[in-house]
Amino acid sequence: MALNILVIGGVALGPKAAARAKRLMPDANVTMIDQGTYISYGGCGIPYYVGGDVAQMDGLRTTNAGVVRDEAFFENVKDVKAICHTRALSIDRRSKTVLVENTQTGEQSSMPYDKLVIATGSSPRIPPIPGNDLKNVTSVTCLEAAQAIQQQCAANKMEHAVIIGAGFIGLEMAVALADMWGIKVTVIEMLDQILPAQLSYNFAQIAKHDLEELGVTVLCGESVKELKGDENGAVCQVVTDKRVIDADQVIFSIGVTPNSKIASDAGLLCHPRGGIIVNTHMQTSDPDIYAGGDVVVVRNLITGDFAYLPLGSMANRQGRVIGTNVAGGQATFEGVVGSWCVKLNQMYASGSGLTLRQAKAAGFDAIEVSMEGADKAHFYPGHDNASLNIVVDRQSRRVLGIQGMDTDGGTIKARTDAVAALLQSGKPTIDDVSNLEVCYAPPFAGAMDVINAVANVADNVVKGLHKIISPDEFLKLWENRAENGYFFVDMRPTKRGKPVEERHPGEYLSLPLEEFKARKHEIPTDRPLALVCSSGTRAYEVQLKLREMGMDSVNCAGGFTTLRKRGDEEKF
């Protein structure tokens, strides 16, 4: 008897698992059902379709060879029976059947399985506020919604878009709408920074400034209370706890929730906050039922806690594991460390592991250290400064996370992926990253790679050799200088530092590193000192020399390079 493998869900994980299972077990009957019209599309590409990078919506549904992945494709090429417009209503584990409903006719029927794969994905969160069901209020998680928005843009019917929630899709959509269509975009985030689960607070300011450079308004720490509609039932205003904003399009991007109800209804073990719990074989509490992708919770390998990480790349990797296992194999998926990346306006951002806040919440004695370093040899044309931030546990020197931002995506992917590999394979220390043998040639990196360098800074900081403060702490010292009495010393070349000194006599001294020996007596000995230079390196040298002279100081991490990227240079 041929094995019946039934897959519920036809996007990302479902097709991957189905096709893999069929390849490994050619005599199995593999069936994949989906409630929608479109299957096996690249949902992550939606912002690029709206933004015009992907010219046709079908571009998100085609193979590398340009063939659309529809039911016929799965039938012909993959030998997988794909059935659209078919919703799974319930699972009967005793009879090993799934009750399904044709979404067009309402007809119900029962489908048998020997092995079942739940790939029902997730649904966008909709905030429970008045007006959330108005016209032109949507989430962008399916092709139909993407197409509707794209058509609104193309018909020149959108002027003010408000995006609620500053996660990946929200920011990608903000860039797509503002860049391609010149739409006035406002992003509203309830928490105090954008990408709150991914970026350090400092890097979030860089990201925010990058979006603002495109004309996007970013409002953090602000809650949406209500959406107001016009006479046609279309949204026209967004009311927050601080203001009222005109809007003819509202996009919710406050995350997704796993579609795990069908699993919990069937008695499968689920997380209290939703999401199916699976073992390392991606098996649910019923050994004949597997689940993966956006519908499961997985193990965070750093904290040991459950994690919810709805990403297309996860779905693909897990899909292969499930495909192998339903066909009798023994593949495993051990857990996640939380790697991510996103393209903003001019900047790319990426990260892996924990942010400082997450690390502290998980009980680590964590600090973060950020720096600026050349992404290619500093003499190589076209190099730029990459910003890196490393999160470490002070006592154990364990590395817990990394984040990067640069104008070159490959640059930060390289550094992030290397640390991700370490995080995935053990408990790396600062020294492991200091000596990480990343590849080097001038068109790729500096001879001391920026990833080695940020670990070196962390080493110096943890050992008490280097006393740095974050740009936010530095800015606070600067703003309150009348009260705190701090004196500021700038180690950049004269043409950079002197104009600031001239604007702030008695508070600010331009003292290029090269002139330190000759002019060190100009630094007051009776005031607390804050140092700053271009990237943090030269001020570190001066800090050590001052310490030798018995003088304490703090150094602004990333220096004016970071301050400039944040849009804060003009405060000096």
Place this chain on the structure above:
Amino acid sequence: MALNILVIGGVALGPKAAARAKRLMPDANVTMIDQGTYISYGGCGIPYYVGGDVAQMDGLRTTNAGVVRDEAFFENVKDVKAICHTRALSIDRRSKTVLVENTQTGEQSSMPYDKLVIATGSSPRIPPIPGNDLKNVTSVTCLEAAQAIQQQCAANKMEHAVIIGAGFIGLEMAVALADMWGIKVTVIEMLDQILPAQLSYNFAQIAKHDLEELGVTVLCGESVKELKGDENGAVCQVVTDKRVIDADQVIFSIGVTPNSKIASDAGLLCHPRGGIIVNTHMQTSDPDIYAGGDVVVVRNLITGDFAYLPLGSMANRQGRVIGTNVAGGQATFEGVVGSWCVKLNQMYASGSGLTLRQAKAAGFDAIEVSMEGADKAHFYPGHDNASLNIVVDRQSRRVLGIQGMDTDGGTIKARTDAVAALLQSGKPTIDDVSNLEVCYAPPFAGAMDVINAVANVADNVVKGLHKIISPDEFLKLWENRAENGYFFVDMRPTKRGKPVEERHPGEYLSLPLEEFKARKHEIPTDRPLALVCSSGTRAYEVQLKLREMGMDSVNCAGGFTTLRKRGDEEKF
């Protein structure tokens, strides 16, 4: 009493160790001597200076802030006494002194040390052939030689350059001379491929073709016998075992040898083939003497053997370790896995770990698997196919090495560095790379990252599910088709495959994957089958279907994408 720290050698490792030691131990006397005029320059940047990317030679000697790193810089900024034109002649370990000679006056003197750092680097290998001392015959390892070549180019005095040895510097110089100056360049490599210690044979063909596209002539498996000079004593011809080539410039690039004689003369433990042996603290057999950079041999973490890896990035990382340790710290450098990268013409190449040949030589039951995969989401504009090659041990499934080539440097650096991190931290298996949690968004990668994908292919190959052959094996089958009776099936779209079929009726069938079910009877059942498609993926699907039908076949790794990159498409 202040500690005397003496550093012999002022490039890369020397300055790094000296500056770090001084920062950690401000009251030490740190002295750095060098026999040359220039110190602390970026030797890896020489090809970019010759090729015009770096406009001024001083660009290789300046800090990020544009300050030249000369003796005054080290004195003023680093508190390190740097002394040029001073050659170390011998080390007296009992009196703890170094006998030095002023290279300008010949005056000798003795310098005391408490801790000594040997950073004498390496010297270029000069082949023992007649004419190796002619005018315009050089190695490009110092700024003076680089400047001489650059001036020859700028004065339009160079027409035919011959580069002997196809390692990094040789190829970078070939590109610099051909691209910037339009010089006719010939590269001669004694072994059967370029970058023999770095690339798979297949990828070496891609690299060769990339150089040929720039007009560079690449001759492999050819030995230089003699250089002939003109009446002025300048080189005019290169005589190989196969031909005579006109040349008005010859550059040796056949590697370097460690300048470890001063160490072996002093009785320090050295490798029989040269290179100081150090422990993980970078300490020589004399605990007061440290060494690093191009002058030492280190441990290969994969094979356990000694390795010689003269790279600027190594020198920088080791320099920090030495600086820490001479100042009383306990930093370690465990060994190397051999990460590298290089920019060729349009292509970038990188790798880490062992090549197939190295793996077999080290006793592994190794195979290699190569593939083509999109470097960004295949719907994202500007994506290209990255070529990846993974070397694995068949029995243990251990990953031993990775190589990549792409038109985007960051793409392959990312994949290489991630695997390098795994290689450095243990004995990764195919599964570790399959599930490597690299970051994903469409502008950075495909949802199934190409690094995960190449491991998946290796998994299928090792399990016997996927029977691939290398492009070279495929080409051999094709060339000998009259004798071996192979029948070739092309799964690409009709417009790609049909023209080939029409040129080779009875030998070649165009059968797009989508039409397989309907037309499978067109495949002869009585002949051995070789499959090919665009990247290898679709032919794999067909191979499985054929197996179900009881038919065996082989699939060309990387398909026509690799064949095209090698310049072999026109053979069909």
